[in-house]
Amino acid sequence: MQKRSIVxxxxxxxxxxxxxxxxxxxxxTTNEILSGFSLFPQTFTLDAYRTIxxxxxxxxxxxNSILYVSINTVISVAVxxxxxxxxxxxxxxxxxxxxxxxxTNRMAPAAVFALPFFQLYSAVGIFDTHLAVALAHCLFxxxxxxxxxxxxxxxxxxxxxxxxxxxxxxxxxFFVTIFIPSIKAGVGVAAFFAFxxxxxxxxxxKTLTAVAAKPIAATMTKTASSAGYELGLLAAAGTxxxxxxxxxxxxxxxxxxxxxxxxxx
Amino acid sequence: MTLELHNVxxxxxxxxxxxxxxxxxxxGHFNVLLGATGSGKTSLIKLMAGLDPLASGTIKMDGQDxxxxxxxxxxxxxxxxxxxxxxxxxxxxxxxxxxKVAGMAKSEIQxxxxxxxxxxxxxxxxxxxxxxxxxGQQQRCALxxxxxxxxxxxxxxxxxxNLDYKLREELRDQLPDLFAGRGAVVVYATSEPExxxxxxxxxxxxxxGRVTQFGPTAEIYRxxxxxxxxxxxxxxxxxxxxxxxRGDAAHLGDVSWTLSxxxxxLADGPYTIAIRPHHVLPLxxxxxxxxxxxxxxxxxxxxxxxxAHFEMGQGSxxxxxxxxxxxxxxxxxxxxxxPTACFVFAPDGFRVA
Numbered sequence: 001m002q003k004r005s006i007v008x009x010x011x012x013x014x015x016x017x018x019x020x021x022x023x024x025x026x027x028x029t030t031n032e033i034l035s036g037f038s039l040f041p042q043t044f045t046l047d048a049y050r051t052i053x054x055x056x057x058x059x060x061x062x063x064n065s066i067l068y069v070s071i072n073t074v075i076s077v078a079v080x081x082x083x084x085x086x087x088x089x090x091x092x093x094x095x096x097x098x099x100x101x102x103x104t105n106r107m108a109p110a111a112v113f114a115l116p117f118f119q120l121y122s123a124v125g126i127f128d129t130h131l132a133v134a135l136a137h138c139l140f141x142x143x144x145x146x147x148x149x150x151x152x153x154x155x156x157x158x159x160x161x162x163x164x165x166x167x168x169x170x171x172x173x174f175f176v177t178i179f180i181p182s183i184k185a186g187v188g189v190a191a192f193f194a195f196x197x198x199x200x201x202x203x204x205x206k207t208l209t210a211v212a213a214k215p216i217a218a219t220m221t222k223t224a225s226s227a228g229y230e231l232g233l234l235a236a237a238g239t240x241x242x243x244x245x246x247x248x249x250x251x252x253x254x255x256x257x258x259x260x261x262x263x264x265x
Numbered sequence: 266m267t268l269e270l271h272n273v274x275x276x277x278x279x280x281x282x283x284x285x286x287x288x289x290x291x292x293g294h295f296n297v298l299l300g301a302t303g304s305g306k307t308s309l310i311k312l313m314a315g316l317d318p319l320a321s322g323t324i325k326m327d328g329q330d331x332x333x334x335x336x337x338x339x340x341x342x343x344x345x346x347x348x349x350x351x352x353x354x355x356x357x358x359x360x361x362x363x364x365k366v367a368g369m370a371k372s373e374i375q376x377x378x379x380x381x382x383x384x385x386x387x388x389x390x391x392x393x394x395x396x397x398x399x400x401g402q403q404q405r406c407a408l409x410x411x412x413x414x415x416x417x418x419x420x421x422x423x424x425x426x427n428l429d430y431k432l433r434e435e436l437r438d439q440l441p442d443l444f445a446g447r448g449a450v451v452v453y454a455t456s457e458p459e460x461x462x463x464x465x466x467x468x469x470x471x472x473x474g475r476v477t478q479f480g481p482t483a484e485i486y487r488x489x490x491x492x493x494x495x496x497x498x499x500x501x502x503x504x505x506x507x508x509x510x511r512g513d514a515a516h517l518g519d520v521s522w523t524l525s526x527x528x529x530x531l532a533d534g535p536y537t538i539a540i541r542p543h544h545v546l547p548l549x550x551x552x553x554x555x556x557x558x559x560x561x562x563x564x565x566x567x568x569x570x571x572x573a574h575f576e577m578g579q580g581s582x583x584x585x586x587x588x589x590x591x592x593x594x595x596x597x598x599x600x601x602x603x604p605t606a607c608f609v610f611a612p613d614g615f616r617v618a
Contacts, residue, residue, distance in 0.1 A: 159345045162316050165336040166343040167363035167410070181353040 019242070025235035033231045048236035061216035062240065064130065068205070068213065069198040071134035072141060076194040077187060079138070080145035081180065087146065088153040089161070099150075102143040113139060114207045121208055128210045136208055137198040144197065145190040151262045152186025153179075185255040192252040196245055216241060266327050266417045267291050268313065268450045273322035275312055275474075282308050284475040285322070290450045290467075295441065297461040297482065298454040300471030300497060306454035308474070310420045313452065315339050326417060339418075342411035342449075346423040348403035350395035356382075356406050357391040363414040381413040384443060401432040412443060418450040425460070437463060458500045462486060470497045491614045495539045501572060504582050505539045515604070518578035522555040522604045528618035536617070537610040542572065542585035544606035547592075553601040557582070564592040575600065 025033055026048055027041040052058040086092075087099055117136050121127045126135075160182065164174040180187065205215040220237050249256070268290040275283035283305050290296045298306045311317040313324060315336040323332045331339055342363075350359050360378045369377075382388050385405040395403050404424060411419050421440075425433040441464060444451045455461060461468045461482055468482040470493075478485055478494045489495035496503050509516045513529045515538075524531075546553045559575030559582060566572075571590040574583050575598065584600050592598060609618040 157347055157349065159347055159349045160351075162311075162314075162336075163343060163345065163349045163407075164351075165316065166314055166339075166341055167414070168337050168366040169362075170337060173366070178351050178353075182351070184353070 022235050022238050026232060026239045028232055028235075030230055030232045033235075045232070048232040049240075051233055052236055052240065058219060058237070061214060061219035061237075064209070064213050065199065065205075065215040065217075066244065068130040068133040068137070068215070069195055071130055072137045072198045073191050073194045075134060075138055076141040076145045077149075077191050080142050080149050080190060081187075082175075083142075084146045084149035084153055085175070085179070087150045089158065099146075102146055106140050106143045106147075108139075110140070110201065110203045114204055117204065118207050127208065128212050130213045132208045133205050133213060133215070134198075136204045137194075137201060140201075141194040141197055145194055148190040148193065148259065149183065149186050151259075152183045152189075155262065156182055185258050188252045188255040189259040192248055192256065195248055199245060266448055266450055267325075268418055268452075269325040270313070271323045271325070273309075273312060273324065274320045275308055275317060276320035281320070282474050283312060284473075286476050287322075288469060288476060288479060290452060292448050292450050294451075295444075295464045295466030296450065296452045297464055297466060297468040298452060298471055299456070299458060299461045299468050300454075301456055304471040304497075305474040306456075306471055307422055309471070310343070310422050310452060310454060313418070314341055314343055314420055340414075340416045341418045341420065342414050342416045343420045344404070344407045344411055344422065344424045346426045348395070348400060348407060348427070350403060350406050350410075352395055355392050355394055356387055356398070356409075359395065359406055360387075360409045360413050363410060377413045377415075378409075381409040384412065385409045385439075401428055401436065404428060404436070408443065412447075415447065416449060418452070419444060421451065421453045423454050423456065426456075440464065458486075458498045461498070468498075470494050472497060488616070489539075489608060490616050492537060492539060492610050493614065495608055495610075499541055501542050501583050501585060503539045503541055504545060504580075505537055506580050506582075508536050508538050510534060510536055520555060520557055520577075525605065526618065528607070528609050531609070531617055535612055537612070537614075539608045539610065540602060540606055542583040544603040545582060545584040546586045546601050546603075547571075547573070547584060547590050547598065548586075549601040550603075552605060553603040555602040555604050557600045557602055558597055559600055561592045561594055561596055561598050564594060573598070573600075 024039075024041060027044050027046070028038075029043055029045055029047070032038065032042055087095060113136070117132075118127070121132045121136075126132045156179070160178070161174065164178050165171075169178065202215075202217045206218045209215065209218065216237065220234055268288075270286055270288045270290075273283060273286045274281055286309065298309060300306050308317070312319055315331070315334060319332060323330055325331065326339065350356075351362060354362065357378055360381055361374050364374045364377060378391075379388075382391055385408055387402065387405055387409055390398060390402060390406075395406060398406065404427075408424070411421075425436055428436065437460065440453075451466075453464060465482055467480060468485050469479040470477045470485065472493050477497070478490045485494065486498055489498060492505065496505070506517055510524065510528075510531060510533050512533070513524050514521050515524050515528075515536075517538075523529075544553065545557070549556070557577055559577035561573050561575045562581070563574040564572065566589060569589070570585060570587055571592070572583060572585045573590075573592045574581060576582070582600070608616060611617045
C-alpha cells in the first residue's frame, strides 16, 4: 500500500465509524447494547427489522415519509422549472431582487414557520395530511430548485430557443420536448436535493402531523419514550432511514458533479 | 418567393438598433449581409425571422404581409454561428424535427432526411448525437435541418465563423450548391469581405444598424457609394486620406499627382480619397507611379503576400503586394500608389469619382 493512501483511508474510516456503529447496533439485542462495549454483534438478531416490517406503526412511518417527500419533490420541480426559465431568459422589473428574496426563504429557520403553518393548515382542514408536509417543505425546496435549475438553464444558449421556434415548435412543445431534456441533469440534481432536504426535515413534519401522516422520524422519537430503551429497534429504523437517500444519490452521482462544477450545488 | 422589408426599424429602450431599412431579397443567389460585429446583421435577421418585434415598418414574404405572423408560421430556417442542435436527439431526429412538428408522414420524412444527409455527408452519423460530432459535422447537421425543411427563406448567421480554416473553406465552397435551385431566399451574414466576394450574389453593406449600400457583390466592391461602404468592403482596411484639389493636380502633403478622368473635372477643394492596400505597392509600375516615401512600422508576411504598415506625414498607410518583399522596420521605404484606383469622395462622404 502506498503511503499517500493512508490519510484518505483513515479519513473514510472515521467518517464511516458512526454509520458502522449504527448498523452493528441494529443487529444486536438491546441487552447487549446496554451491557458494554462490543465491536461485532455477539448474538446476531434480525428481530428489530422483523418488528419494523410487521408493525404498521413502524412501516407506515416510512410510507408516510416517502409519500410526502415524493409529493414535495414533484411540486418543487414542477413549480421551479417555469420560474427558473423566467429568471434565466427574461429581464423584468425587480428580477434580481425577487431571485434573491427567493433564496432568503432558504435561510429562514423552519421553526419560524411552524406555528403559522400549523394554524393555517388546521383552519383549512389539511392538518395531518401528506399534502400539508409536502406544501410546507416547498418553502425551502422551491427556492433551492429554482436556484439550481436557473444555473443549468443559463448554460443552454438562447439560440436553442430561437432555433426551435424557427423550426415550428410552439413554446409549450419546445419547453417539454426540447428544453427540459437538454437540462435533465439539472432536473435530476434539483429533484435529488428537494428529496434529501424534505427527507431529513423533522420539525415541520412533526408539527404538521398527528397520526395519519406521521413521518418515520416522529415514530422513532415516540417509541423511544413509551417503551423504554429499545435501542436495537431504533438503530434498525435509523439504518433504514439512510437507504432511500443512498439509492437516490447513486442515480444522480454524475449529475451532482456537474452541478458542483457550475457552482450551483 | 421574395422577401421585402419596408422601412423596418427595431428599438431597444430609447435606442434604434435597426434604423429605417428597406430591402428586396430574391431567391436564386446569396444575399450577403456584410458588416462589422455590432453593425446589426443579427438584429436584422432576427427581425426577418420574427424573433424580435419591429418598432415600425412591414415585412412581406411572397407579397403577403407577415409582419405580425409568428416565427413558427413563417416557414423559415435559421442556422446560427454557434452549432445549435437539439442535444438529446440523434442527428436523424435533429434533421427530422421540423418535419415532424409540421406533421409530415414518416416515410416522406425519411426520404427528406436521407436526401439532406447525403448532400451534407452525414449518412454515417445519422444515429449519433450532436456532441459526438466534430464542429464541422455539427454545423452540417444544422444546415441539413434547414435544407430538409425546404423553407421559403433560409437565414445563415455567420455559420462558418466558429469553424477552423480548412473546414470553413470546404463548407463555403459547398454552400452555394446546397441552396441552388431550391427557390428559397438565402440570407447570409458575415463580417468577412472575402467571404462575400466568394459567395457572389448580392451584398448589403451594414453599418451602425443601417444598410449603406445594396447590389450585386462585385458591383459594390468596384463602386462603393461612400467612404463607409469602401471601408467595410476591404480587408485589410482601406487607406483613406484627405487631399486638396487645385487645378488638375491632387495634393496630399508633399505628394502630388495629376488627376485624370472624372476626378479631373471636379471643382477645386478638399476631398477624401480611399485606395485599397493592393494598389499601394513597394515597386513602381506603369500604373502605380505616385511616389510615397514612408517609414515602415509593421510588416507581415502571409505566404505569398507581403504587407507593410507605414507612416507618411500625418497618415498611416497599408501596402499589400504579391511576392515576398524584404522590409526593414524603421526604414524609409518608397511606395508607389496607383492614382487611377483611387475612389474620390466629397467631404460629406459620398463618392464623386
